[in-house]
Amino acid sequence: MPISPEPVQATRIRYVVLAWICAAAIVVYIQRTAMGVAATRIRGDLGLSEVDMGWVMSGFFWAYGLSQIPMGCVGQFWGSRRGLVVSMLIASSLCSLVGFSWGFSSILVFWMGAGIATAGVFPSCMQSISAWFPRSRLALPSGLLGSAMSVGAAISATLTGILLSLHDRFAADADSVLMPWLGAALSWRGVFILYGLPGLLWAIAFGLWFRNRPAQHPQVNAAELELIVSDQDPINPQREQGAPIPWSQLFLGSQMLLLSGQQMFRSAGYAFFGTWFPTYLQKVHDVSIGWSGFLTSIPLMGVIFGGTLAGWLADWIFNKTGSRRLSRQWLGGGGQLVCALTVIAAWYANDLVITVPLIALGSIVMAFGGCCSYSVIVENARPHVAPAYGMMNMMGNIGAAVSPVGAGFIAKWYGWEPVLLMYAAFYFLSFCCWVGINPDKKLFTE
Template sequence: MKPTRARFIVLAGLCMAAALAYLTRNAVGTAESTIRDDLGLTKEQSGWLSSAFFWSYALCQIPAAALSLRLGARRALPLFAVLWSLATALFGMGGFAAMVVSRALMGVAQAGLVPVAIAVMARWFPRAGQGLASGAFGGFMSAGSIVGAPLTAWLIIVCGWRPMFLWYALPGIVWAVWFARWYRNDPAEHASVNEAEAQLIAADSKVPAKVHSKPPAVPWRLLITSPAMWCICVQQAFRSAGYIFFGSWFTTYLQEARGVELITSGLLTALPLVGDLTGSLLGGAVSDAVLRKTGSQRLARQGLAAIALFICACLVFSAWFVSHALTAVLIISLGMFCAAVGNPCVSTVMMHVGGSHVATISGVMNMCGNLGAAAFPVFVPWLLANAGGWDAVLICFTALYAGSSLFWLLMKTKPNMFDGAPDAEDHCAKA
């Protein structure tokens, strides 16, 4: 019997949720200069407006993951989508204070998306297919930003930035209704999954499909004292801080440092995100192929990520010496393509080490990543005023990716290391 392919419909649903989430969260970056001029804000206020999302997003990762364990993904993800859609609408209707609150509420609502999606992929995909699934999910995060950057710039001109955010609130609600009706927490219970697909999925799955009213206790002491977990979290903080440059200040950088007009800056902002999308899609397939050929988790996941991020750092640094705007953006975009080749490795490592705690472990990792993402938009105005302007920002951006590469090299993991198995020990390699 040939396996059905319902798992790919699940993946398509997760990818659509990722695209919608990133479209709504990153629209503020493209509209930043317009909103700042319209409301008479300072750049420091704009920085806080951008970062308000990430503080609440980071701090609510673990609570959102815990809630999803009780509700199950079928109820939790639609709830999150409805809430972030309402927050998007609120952003378009208020003054500065209400907009900061709405950004924070959006962060709360979107906090559960990544950890729950990783748990869903671990439950619905065999290990040798998790890289491809993770790559697609990560790539469609950038797809939302790719569509959103030029679309936001166009809508600002056509209807203004406030009505634009009201329109952006609608697709998430439609998605929530569809997902709640179609998805099942246990693949074996879905009418579209035949026995062959159920067996393929369950062959090496370590994630329980059933939703329990009392989730397993999280081994916090083991997690907090794990050097490998520290490596995972620090690299994520560095990567996320670098990536959020494109969702916060990159359009303004193009306008002020490169003399690019609004519409053109929106289009150019999409280029690094195209690199991120294509790199994520390719990286997942490459990582799975290396795993199948060598059987080495370390080479297929940690090794690939470290190499890809180091190449990215080198390319972004080289853009510092290029004066032509389009050429510089193309070099940065190539760097983002390389970095994105390692993106799926993050989710696959979470599935590898998380076991029954994969949603919580992913929440911790994503929390740390978004603390970095929250800090960088606020740090940029300080760099502009005190450290040499946009050149300093680009150098800092380079250093973040180089640092992330280093921590991937230091990281060593074991399967299900937080489930209490006898060999569940982890350590960092000696520098």
């Protein structure tokens, strides 16, 4: 009796792809977060006012947000490989050029240019996930990509502070033989030059190794290819890259509007941690600047954990039930509702020992919305994943840019305590958008 051959194990090149795009997210967020940490040094060195510095930081986010759709379209037309490589090369080069700025105009142009180039990274990342993962395993890579963004921000905030502190230490030691070159390397200029280098190396290595489709990659065996494409929609790669953008559905489609709305409101709430949360802690709970910085890091760590947990949980629910309603809409929307309730509870408690853990819990479940909305885009936007993600992310950046202004007005008129209620309202509005999202419905019709 002949012995049947053992089945060939599928290779795992898709997870190497995931590691590459998560590394891109970390690098990009290290670069973009450094400006806020180094702002005081930059102002002093270039002679900028607080208003000037505000324009520089705001300029990046407006350039980044408004470039999402155009750069997403470029990513679809070029393909993920070229889109990611070119975006990362330009963004990283401009990040390094920030270190050579000589005044307000130069740093504004360099930093806004970096924002435009960075806008091309994540639409192409989502397009890569769409091509390289089966639909039954989309949530985990989407969640890990979101977590990688927060990891990069946390690394940048810590590392930039350490490097600038070391600069101060060596600057105080005027007799040190290391000071002439080490001081320059650890200045804010050296930091930006340094942070651009990993992106350049990433772009070169990624461009040599990556392929847009699993079938094009020599290290992917037949078993892995079958695993990936078995439950994907059959779309011709050439047709996908050249497909005309359905502009009316992109801007006015009901599902796109709801997905963009949940992203806008959720990002408006998330912006609290990067803007006013330390000030809220100082004003309402009378904590020191240093302690407020540490307490702010706790919800940010919650976002990292929440994104990873959401990815695993969403895939587990989907594979157990086969329901996208449960694994996308209920999980993502339910997270926003629970987050709103925890923020309201934190406001009501008005006790630091209770407030911070409640807000940290809220940040964990809030991250469910990011993972689930990315999964809906990846599953239902083909062949226009990149511009659809660009549309959603553009609205998210608008929400993040506008919400700190609203918080400032509320604090001015009513004090800092009611500010929490505004952010709770943002999460509740995000939940309301999720109520209308149908994760079983295609975003674009032919």
